[in-house]
Amino acid sequence: MAIFTIARRTKFFYYGNKRGFVNGNDMDDNDSKYLALAIEKAEESVLAGGFPAGAVIVSDGVVVGSGISVGNLIDDPTAHSETVAIRDACSKLGASDLTGATLYASLQPCAMCLAASVWANVSRIVYACAKEKVSDDYYGRVSLVVDPDVAIRLDHVSEMESDVVSLVEKWEEMQETSGR
Ligand SMILES: [Zn+2]
Numbered sequence: 659m660a661i662f663t664i665a666r667r668t669k670f671f672y673y674g675n676k677r678g679f680v681n682g683n684d685m686d687d688n689d690s691k692y693l694a695l696a697i698e699k700a701e702e703s704v705l706a707g708g709f710p711a712g713a714v715i716v717s718d719g720v721v722v723g724s725g726i727s728v729g730n731l732i733d734d735p736t737a738h739s740e741t742v743a744i745r746d747a748c749s750k751l752g753a754s755d756l757t758g759a760t761l762y763a764s765l766q767p768c769a770m771c772l773a774a775s776v777w778a779n780v781s782r783i784v785y786a787c788a789k790e791k792v793s794d795d796y797y798g799r800v801s802l803v804v805d806p807d808v809a810i811r812l813d814h815v816s817e818m819e820s821d822v823v824s825l826v827e828k829w830e831e832m833q834e835t836s837g838r
Pocket of ligand 1: 739768770772
């Protein structure tokens with residue numbers, strides 16, 4: 659229901675390429691605001707020693723969960739920023755069903771996070787940086803096996819893409835400096 663409302667409303671406020679659309683999807687008025695929060699979480703993740711990815715989950719205009727990507731520090735390969743944000747939101751809401759919620763991610767979610775979003779009934783995913791903009795290594799071992807058109811509306815809003823690419827490059831420099 660909410661998705662139809664948003665789609666209808668944004669037709670009157672179609673931003674086109676001015677706001678950085680690439681997929682031709684309608685963009686919600688608040689997408690930029692919440693994507694910026696996801697990118698802040700990605701910066702927080704790098705500062706904590708994790709991977710340059712961050713995510714927030716928004717339901718009814720409220721941030722109900724957030725996550726950084728520090729699976730390397732807590733010995734949990736399933737702890738990506740998106741799965742951490744889903745767990746955070748479900749824990750705070752006391753529910754396993756996030757119908758109506760939107761997941762905002764700095765980087766395009768991997769297959770695991772996309773599937774986790776489907777299991778959580780996340781209604782929409784918005785991401786800032788497409789996987790083509792970063793190394794294949796970040797996605798290489800699992801291709802996108804979930805057809806997002808079936809279950810989740812997946813929107814790429816590219817206006818902050820260069821910020822995410824810069825952060826990833828900064829992180830890669832840090833990896834080199836630390837001798838990895
Ligand atoms: Zn992931």
